[in-house]
Amino acid sequence: MILVLWDIDRTLLYVGETDRLVYREVFEEVVGRPPVILPARGTGVTMPLAVRELLAANDVPDEDMQRLADGIIERLPEKLMGHSEELLTQGRLMPGALAALVAVRQSELFLPSIVTGNLQRSAEIKLSSFGLASYVDGDVGGYASDNPHRPALVRIAQERSEKAYGERFNHGNTVIVGDSLQDVLTGREGGAKVVGVASGTTSAAELQSHGADRVIPDLTDVDRVLQSITEVVNGG
Secondary structure (H helix, E strand, C coil): CEEEEECCECCCEECCCHHHHHHHHHHHHHHCCCCCCCCCCCCCCCHHHHHHHHHHHCCCCHHHHHHHHHHHHHHHHHHHHHCHHHHHHHCEECCCHHHHHHHHHHCCCEEEEEECCCCHHHHHHHHHHCCCHHHCCHHHCECCCCCCCCCHHHHHHHHHHHHHHCCCCCHHHEEEEECCHHHHHHHHHHCCEEEEECCCCCCHHHHHHCCCCEEECCCCCHHHHHHHHHHHHHCC
8 A cells, every 4th residue: 555645735725825814814913913024935834834934034033932933823723714715715726636636545555645734723624625635534644733844744644544554654655745845855854755746836847856756747647646656656
């Protein structure tokens, strides 16, 4: 069995400006003033690290950093839920995402789950809003709420999957499917193969040069998606 760890943002779905709206609103609630600078788009950085970058970029003193970061992180999922309508009106499924998820879920060869820079509750809100939650076993995924260091999430997902399914998962049979350089780094440092998807802000050439095992333009060719996953595991 191959553990397939899907990235969410810009791989399976795109939420438009909703994430940045949530950051802005929660920052103002917790810090007491609006942010001047917001997190960069499409980097794949985990939410806890993005929050600390947000605070630093907006001149929050070091001595207040941890307290304010904790306050923001705690409120992010609830605030995102409050913008569930915007998720659908401003966001969209990425091309081919649903068909690819269905194909992976239906195959006995694959165990589909998630590895993401989102907090677990935020990930669940996004997947449920777009009707994707049933196509992955989210309970065995790796989330930023588990560890802000994204490569550590691979082993977390592997261990959860091993406990739930009774099979061993390691670098040889774990594949991340994602769009960012953070996805590539997560796989290389965390212990997984990587199928890069050039559907986000990172080009196919960049994904390839940074070490993705395979790169595909998007998820629209389902057969190519499945073939890419199996080939990186089989060394083809």
